[in-house]
Amino acid sequence: MIKIKIVVCIKQVPATTEIKIDPKTNTLIREGIENIINPFDCYAIEEAVRIKERLGDPDIEVIAITMGPSQAIEILKEAISVGVDKAVLLSDKAFAGADTWATATTLARAINKIGDCSLVLLGKQTLDGDTGQVGPELAQKMGIPFVGYVSNILEMDQNKMKVKRLMEDRYETFEINLPSAISVIKDINVPRVPSLRGKLKAKNAEIPVWGAEMLGLDVNEVGLLGSYTQVVKIFTPQIKHETTLIEGTPDEKVEHLYRILKESHVV
Amino acid sequence: MEIKINRETCTGCSLCKKVCLYNAIEIVNGKVVINESCTFCGACIEACKFNSIEIAGLSEDKKDFSDYGGVCVYLEANGSVIADVGFELISKGRELADRLGAELSAVAVGNSIKNEAVEGFRYGLDKLYLIDNPVFSNNLDDIFAMALAQVIKKYKPEIFLAGATAFGRTLIPAVAAMLKTGLTADCTGLEIDDEKKILLQTRPTFGGNILATIVTRNARPQMATVRPHVMEKRIISEIPPDYEDKIEYIRIDGSGFKTRYKLVSMDSKLNEKINITDYNIIVSGGRGLGEGNKFSILRELADLLGGVVGASRAAVDSGWISYPHQVGQTGKTVNPRIYIACGISGAIQHLAGMQTSDIIIAINKDPDAPIFKVANYGIVGDLFEIIPKLIKRIKNGKLMV
Numbered sequence: 001m002i003k004i005k006i007v008v009c010i011k012q013v014p015a016t017t018e019i020k021i022d023p024k025t026n027t028l029i030r031e032g033i034e035n036i037i038n039p040f041d042c043y044a045i046e047e048a049v050r051i052k053e054r055l056g057d058p059d060i061e062v063i064a065i066t067m068g069p070s071q072a073i074e075i076l077k078e079a080i081s082v083g084v085d086k087a088v089l090l091s092d093k094a095f096a097g098a099d100t101w102a103t104a105t106t107l108a109r110a111i112n113k114i115g116d117c118s119l120v121l122l123g124k125q126t127l128d129g130d131t132g133q134v135g136p137e138l139a140q141k142m143g144i145p146f147v148g149y150v151s152n153i154l155e156m157d158q159n160k161m162k163v164k165r166l167m168e169d170r171y172e173t174f175e176i177n178l179p180s181a182i183s184v185i186k187d188i189n190v191p192r193v194p195s196l197r198g199k200l201k202a203k204n205a206e207i208p209v210w211g212a213e214m215l216g217l218d219v220n221e222v223g224l225l226g227s228y229t230q231v232v233k234i235f236t237p238q239i240k241h242e243t244t245l246i247e248g249t250p251d252e253k254v255e256h257l258y259r260i261l262k263e264s265h266v267v
Numbered sequence: 268m269e270i271k272i273n274r275e276t277c278t279g280c281s282l283c284k285k286v287c288l289y290n291a292i293e294i295v296n297g298k299v300v301i302n303e304s305c306t307f308c309g310a311c312i313e314a315c316k317f318n319s320i321e322i323a324g325l326s327e328d329k330k331d332f333s334d335y336g337g338v339c340v341y342l343e344a345n346g347s348v349i350a351d352v353g354f355e356l357i358s359k360g361r362e363l364a365d366r367l368g369a370e371l372s373a374v375a376v377g378n379s380i381k382n383e384a385v386e387g388f389r390y391g392l393d394k395l396y397l398i399d400n401p402v403f404s405n406n407l408d409d410i411f412a413m414a415l416a417q418v419i420k421k422y423k424p425e426i427f428l429a430g431a432t433a434f435g436r437t438l439i440p441a442v443a444a445m446l447k448t449g450l451t452a453d454c455t456g457l458e459i460d461d462e463k464k465i466l467l468q469t470r471p472t473f474g475g476n477i478l479a480t481i482v483t484r485n486a487r488p489q490m491a492t493v494r495p496h497v498m499e500k501r502i503i504s505e506i507p508p509d510y511e512d513k514i515e516y517i518r519i520d521g522s523g524f525k526t527r528y529k530l531v532s533m534d535s536k537l538n539e540k541i542n543i544t545d546y547n548i549i550v551s552g553g554r555g556l557g558e559g560n561k562f563s564i565l566r567e568l569a570d571l572l573g574g575v576v577g578a579s580r581a582a583v584d585s586g587w588i589s590y591p592h593q594v595g596q597t598g599k600t601v602n603p604r605i606y607i608a609c610g611i612s613g614a615i616q617h618l619a620g621m622q623t624s625d626i627i628i629a630i631n632k633d634p635d636a637p638i639f640k641v642a643n644y645g646i647v648g649d650l651f652e653i654i655p656k657l658i659k660r661i662k663n664g665k666l667m668v
Contacts (some may be wrong), residue, residue, distance in 0.1 A: 132436050242643070245639075
């Protein structure tokens, strides 16, 4: 019996959902933002754990990995608390400033080091970067197929899986051989909350930390040095605030609204 | 490589600390100290009024890219229909190519797509690379990536642009990884740096809260996926009579393109209109609707206007409407001509998905709802009164004409 290993790639991100606009200055309030597990990754973790439960095989191993600073260990513990078996933290000063390419390089190397991985699961994108590129890039580096925006894993065994992906206007169902990588969307499941036992397991979990050297990576392959793209400017977009309030009786308001639509040639 | 603080000029004013999203900046003894959470995003460098922060040890581009030239656009097809974003990119690509004094080409991959692809000449295309073969009947990531990578390797454009569609956002990263070059996702702004002759790629990040300008270093082509409906498509000429001379037919041996994907089924005849990014008018509903079946009045209005129904996360999470309708950070990013937000308070995550719409109309009971901050027109009122009256008015209006 071949042991199935599932690796879930997760990321710690600033909780941009907590970002508020300062009503006086119309600028973002950025201070004091907490770090959280990327919300999309919760669906990937949950799906990995469900696959294990569904196949009912205790030998299946679900491993969460993340690349980040030392405090990113928190999200790995969170993953363990909801059913992940093991976790590895990829942390090294040299990893900082990585673009999607350098991130994919690092993650792919770690997955190879774990070895014999059947499935790589990711969230569809991160909350901070919003790129969704790491999954397809790392699959390409590993030479395995990638399916993005998966809304449903219909079937899976040791050798293959059947998945449904959401495109703009349609769903497509594919059969692919394993090993493969997929990214999942919110539709796929409802993530569970940690159990007391899970929390205890997370508390006692030993999480190894792998740096560039342990992964056999040169400092020039990782982080900002190993990146092909670089941020040269960061700025806050102008928030529109010339709002015309439409006043009057409901009928007058509707008439005004109708005029706007008429002027826009939609009615 | 490290991020350096000039301790002479740093005043410890904490302007940089305020903009750091990663809690990577501390003020110790009146001077800035950067900790290991730093991602080198550069926000602090922008914010510093004293030029006290710099990223040191990053080498300048020293490679010779003189064998790369021209701008190339990917014309994504679904079946034999070319997605609009391809033509938008030709218009944008024309502008960039003119700035560089370079050629503008496009590559189309598909089955029976020639008739549609030559439309690109109306938007200013100089050259069309055409890969027309039945193996490309369905959008399968791996063989499309192979085909695109081959074209790029052969013709060496310095800039390659593709639509940030669901397919583009999974296909193009694979192409970039094959070519070992950088890729910037979901750009909303593209410009040429006239001095360095490089592509400045601007994209929203942090759910649209911040814009970042990105460059590709040490590799070519400079690749970007571009958000649909952001660039304007402009017809500038007729299809030239000699257009056949401008087409390069790339014959491929279909048997060399073996896919690893087995397409089992395609569910494209959905009863619902779910591709909300394709519509010029979106009528969206939120928590203020109160219950799921109330979406029917929004649907009626949307149908009257030739639009589609969108929703806030709250409405989707309540099970009132399906996920493909969700607008916002965890849903779709839309930029229609008109966005009508009904009973949506306007959480920043929702605004991130629709604030680039041309005209935003907000209807909400709460005058303090944040949605009014981004709306062009605001109506403080009961949507259950306003919308039915509007529907009636539109129907009457149509009768009168």
